[in-house]
Amino acid sequence: MAQSVFEWSWVVENRGDIWAQLAEHIVLTAVPVGLGFLMAFPMALASIRWPRLYSPFLGVAGVLFSIPTLALFVVMIPFTGLSKATAIVPLTLYTLLILLRNTVEGLKGVPSHVREAAEAMGYTRTRQLFRIELPLAVPVIVAGLRIATVNTIAYVAITALIGQGGLGNLFMDGFLRQFPTPLIVGLVLSVMLAVAADLGLLGVQRVLTPWRRNPG
Amino acid sequence: MITFESVTKRFADGTVAADDLSFEVPEGELVVLVGPSGCGKTTTLRMVNRMIEPTEGRINVNGQDAASVPAPTLRRDIGYVIQQVGLFPHLTIADNIATVPSLIGWDKERTRKRVEELMNTVGLSQEVAGRYPRQLSGGQQQRVGVARALAADPPIMLMDEPFGAVDPIVRDLLQEEFLRLQRELKKTILFVTHDIDEAMKMGDRIAIFNVGGVLEQYATPTDLLATPANDFVVDFLGAERNLKRLALIPVSAVEPETRPLVSSDDAADRALEAARESGTDWVLVSDAEKRVQGWVSADDLDGQGTVGDAEVHPFGHFVTQDESLRAALDAMVESPLGVAVRVDGDGRYEGVVTHNTLTGELK
Amino acid sequence: MIEVVTNLVAWFADPINWQGPTGVPTRILEHIWYSVLAIVLAVAIAQPVGILIGHTGRGGALAINLSNAARAVPTFGVILLTFLVAGIGLVPVLVALVVLAVPSMITNTYAGFRAVDRDVRDSAEGMGMTGWQVVRRVEIPVAMPLIMAGVRISAVQIVATATFAAVVSLGGLGRYIIDGLAQQDLTQVLAGAILVAALSLLTELGLSRLQTAIVSDGLQEESQEASMEAKLEGTTG
Numbered sequence: 117m118a119q120s121v122f123e124w125s126w127v128v129e130n131r132g133d134i135w136a137q138l139a140e141h142i143v144l145t146a147v148p149v150g151l152g153f154l155m156a157f158p159m160a161l162a163s164i165r166w167p168r169l170y171s172p173f174l175g176v177a178g179v180l181f182s183i184p185t186l187a188l189f190v191v192m193i194p195f196t197g198l199s200k201a202t203a204i205v206p207l208t209l210y211t212l213l214i215l216l217r218n219t220v221e222g223l224k225g226v227p228s229h230v231r232e233a234a235e236a237m238g239y240t241r242t243r244q245l246f247r248i249e250l251p252l253a254v255p256v257i258v259a260g261l262r263i264a265t266v267n268t269i270a271y272v273a274i275t276a277l278i279g280q281g282g283l284g285n286l287f288m289d290g291f292l293r294q295f296p297t298p299l300i301v302g303l304v305l306s307v308m309l310a311v312a313a314d315l316g317l318l319g320v321q322r323v324l325t326p327w328r329r330n331p332g
Numbered sequence: 333m334i335t336f337e338s339v340t341k342r343f344a345d346g347t348v349a350a351d352d353l354s355f356e357v358p359e360g361e362l363v364v365l366v367g368p369s370g371c372g373k374t375t376t377l378r379m380v381n382r383m384i385e386p387t388e389g390r391i392n393v394n395g396q397d398a399a400s401v402p403a404p405t406l407r408r409d410i411g412y413v414i415q416q417v418g419l420f421p422h423l424t425i426a427d428n429i430a431t432v433p434s435l436i437g438w439d440k441e442r443t444r445k446r447v448e449e450l451m452n453t454v455g456l457s458q459e460v461a462g463r464y465p466r467q468l469s470g471g472q473q474q475r476v477g478v479a480r481a482l483a484a485d486p487p488i489m490l491m492d493e494p495f496g497a498v499d500p501i502v503r504d505l506l507q508e509e510f511l512r513l514q515r516e517l518k519k520t521i522l523f524v525t526h527d528i529d530e531a532m533k534m535g536d537r538i539a540i541f542n543v544g545g546v547l548e549q550y551a552t553p554t555d556l557l558a559t560p561a562n563d564f565v566v567d568f569l570g571a572e573r574n575l576k577r578l579a580l581i582p583v584s585a586v587e588p589e590t591r592p593l594v595s596s597d598d599a600a601d602r603a604l605e606a607a608r609e610s611g612t613d614w615v616l617v618s619d620a621e622k623r624v625q626g627w628v629s630a631d632d633l634d635g636q637g638t639v640g641d642a643e644v645h646p647f648g649h650f651v652t653q654d655e656s657l658r659a660a661l662d663a664m665v666e667s668p669l670g671v672a673v674r675v676d677g678d679g680r681y682e683g684v685v686t687h688n689t690l691t692g693e694l695k
Numbered sequence: 696m697i698e699v700v701t702n703l704v705a706w707f708a709d710p711i712n713w714q715g716p717t718g719v720p721t722r723i724l725e726h727i728w729y730s731v732l733a734i735v736l737a738v739a740i741a742q743p744v745g746i747l748i749g750h751t752g753r754g755g756a757l758a759i760n761l762s763n764a765a766r767a768v769p770t771f772g773v774i775l776l777t778f779l780v781a782g783i784g785l786v787p788v789l790v791a792l793v794v795l796a797v798p799s800m801i802t803n804t805y806a807g808f809r810a811v812d813r814d815v816r817d818s819a820e821g822m823g824m825t826g827w828q829v830v831r832r833v834e835i836p837v838a839m840p841l842i843m844a845g846v847r848i849s850a851v852q853i854v855a856t857a858t859f860a861a862v863v864s865l866g867g868l869g870r871y872i873i874d875g876l877a878q879q880d881l882t883q884v885l886a887g888a889i890l891v892a893a894l895s896l897l898t899e900l901g902l903s904r905l906q907t908a909i910v911s912d913g914l915q916e917e918s919q920e921a922s923m924e925a926k927l928e929g930t931t932g
Contacts, residue, residue: 174923179896182851182895182896182899183892183895183896184854184855184856184858184891184892184895185855186855186858186859186869186872186888186891187855187858187872187887187888187889187891187892187895188888188892190872190876190884190885190887190888191885191888191889191892193881193884193885194696194699194881194885195696217923263766266766266767267766269767269769270766270768270769270770270771271769272769273769273771273772274771276771277872277873277876278876283769283772284769284771284772287769287771287772287775287776288775290775290779291775291778291779291862294779296776296779296780299772299775299776299779300776302772303768303769303772303773303776306767306768306769306772307767307768310766310767310768311767314767381821383817383820383821403823404823404824404825404828405823406823407820407821407822407823408822408823409823410823412818412821412822414814414817414818414821416812416814417814417818418812418814418815418816418817418818418819419815419818420815420819420833420836420837421812421815421837421911421913421914422833422836422837422839422911422913422914423836423911423913424913431822432822432823435822435823435824435828464911464912464913465913466913466916477818480822490821
């Protein structure tokens with residue numbers, strides 16, 4: 117029933133389209149993760165400053181995270197139709213749980229004796245936060261960003277069902293036409309994108325934390 | 333009884349943790365394995381219950397080659413206490429203690445009674461039985477560990493730094509209590525520690541190991557201190573060896589010497605006579621019931637009416653017969669007289685301990 | 696906006712939507728059926744493997760790396776590929792659901808076993824437990840917080856992903872969404888979304904209760920932390 121498993125010619129013919137989907141996929145990943153971090157960061161700071169907020173914040177983010185992706189996308193339709201916003205809002209909300217939690221845990225994970233030393237030397241709270249605690253929290257925060265990004269890349273594909281999709285459109289195309297090639301191309305590119313993003317963020321982390329490099 | 337016959341343990345990377353060990357742990361005795369890090373004492377201990385298998389040699393447990401029975405069976409007859417205790421966090425204290433009885437198949441009633449009995453023995457209140465390990469203090473957890481090891485009443489116990497994880501005050505307490513327990517139970521115990529003082533305190537016999545699994549000397553504490561086998565042992569025993577030896581000898585083991593004893597009503601010149609006769613320039617003063625109150629110097633007695641008219645200097649400390657000669661030495665250095673006064677439980681004079689007494693014991 | 700809500704209310708109030716092969720009860724039962732089958736299968740496959748590598752400690756690195764790698768593969772793509780290769784029917788759906796759930800379940804069980812304190816394991820062996828007794832009496836109960844967390848996360852993920860069964864014309868609550876999208880019937884789509892979300896949350900709550908009941912009282916604190924960790928390591932579909 118299906119044609120031969122992989123037709124390279126299709127890839128060559130459609131490379132423009134493939135690129136476009138890849139580009140859309142990247143946009144639909146980067147924007148939600150970026151927005152998610154912009155939302156999660158102040159929430160994290162607030163949770164540290166007023167610890168009683170942490171539980172409710174986590175609770176809400178957790179509930180959102182538990183809602184199946186398709187359901188959340190679909191619920192947006194009455195508000196935003198079938199536009200990019202329908203995809204971006206839920207994708208952003210999904211990143212909140214991990215970004216919030218990792219930012220908070222990263223900051224909390226700074227050893228208390230380091231914080232005490234900084235305070236004793238006369239750092240104000242703000243400077244201490246930005247010059248001491250945040251840099252030390254970077255590995256855990258970036259770990260959260262990496263998970264959020266890889267997750268989001270997977271979720272973006274589902275938005276093909278609501279008119280967006282990025283590489284998900286290749287999945288649907290291949291499936292609907294019973295033609296494996298686009299599906300395989302889409303999967304391979306997804307995985308490559310996820311790996312590239314993961315390694316890229318890891319690289320950013322290394323740049324931001326020169327003290328962690330092994331000598332020699 | 334535990335016997336090591338030419339036991340060697342060599343690891344894959346070449347390190348030797350036990351080098352041709354042959355010694356015997358007599359029944360009913362507590363033998364301490366002690367030595368610096370890397371001497372293989374824990375490895376040696378763990379070969380007895382086959383948590384580690386020897387490379388060469390044989391270990392006999394209660395007359396049987398340890399390797400001849402399946403390891404789990406062997407272990408159910410051996411109590412095992414480790415430093416971090418390893419209590420099962422998901423079980424209550426009572427269930428923790430009941431582990432081996434449950435493995436062996438005791439019925440519920442017998443197990444319950446035994447748990448109750450053991451908790452009393454190790455000094456835990458019954459209300460702790462339903463709690464979980466994380467709710468207990470370090471000292472309590474250690475007690476549970478001991479109770480758990482004793483549960484099936486094994487004839488042999490292996491203990492690896494069991495009191496190491498608690499603070500010194502609690503450790504002292506646990507050591508005392510365990511010694512008291514051992515006097516009753518008379519189990520055959522192999523006890524590992526890195527602390528020579530703990531070894532001296534706990535051990536009927538001590539095996540001193542050197543790095544590389546070498547057994548340097550195996551002897552009673554007294555013999556060890558009196559005749560150390562080589563420089564390593566001397567160093568390991570630490571400084572002030574004579575003081576340590578004295579600490580092991582009770583005052584009751586030596587004959588008290590006599591010195592002039594008068595009462596405060598006695599005539600001063602009579603007291604002076606007594607002093608001159610015995611060759612001291614002082615006398616001891618007691619009351620009518622012979623309770624020692626202090627001493628008077630001959631110079632002060634000169635020209636007085638009664639002994640009580642002269643200045644009586646009190647003693648800072650006395651020694652009783654249950655204390656050690658080291659305590660006697662401690663009392664001795666406090667007064668200018670150079671002797672320690674020995675009294676009974678009510679403070680009544682029994683004699684004195686002199687420097688010569690101590691030197692004589694050390695020979 | 697108000698119109699959307701009134702339409703929704705009307706949809707749920709309409710008795711037609713509660714009867715017959717396209718009625719809510721049928722769809723819910725179908726959805727639960729696929730999910731339960733998949734969960735049971737996934738547990739049957741994943742737990743023995745997880746316990747084995749957890750107890751022996753061997754193969755763990757491989758398992759973790761595979762699991763991490765698996766996270767980079769989009770579930771939606773895997774599902775469609777499975778359908779493409781294996782065709783339409785319950786078996787492909789189950790295969791897809793099980794394959795997606797097994798890696799993270801294995802990882803969580805393995806992590807749970809590795810988290811057992813080595814002193815606890817040492818004293819268990821030292822007291823004379825055989826290997827199997829150590830697993831049954833000590834390792835499993837102590838690892839239970841993470842084991843249950845893994846099962847819970849995978850179960851919720853399966854319930855969510857079962858929605859896609861509709862893509863290959865099977866049943867389940869996903870049908871409302873897929874059919875609604877095809878028919879441009881927004882109300883139906885939203886009704887489906889609400890029902891799926893509700894079922895997911897109920898599954899999460901129910902298994903959370905189960906976890907609290909199963910895990911020993913001595914381990915409750917660890918249990919809560921473990922759940923959070925596991926949740927964040929997994930993906931939903």
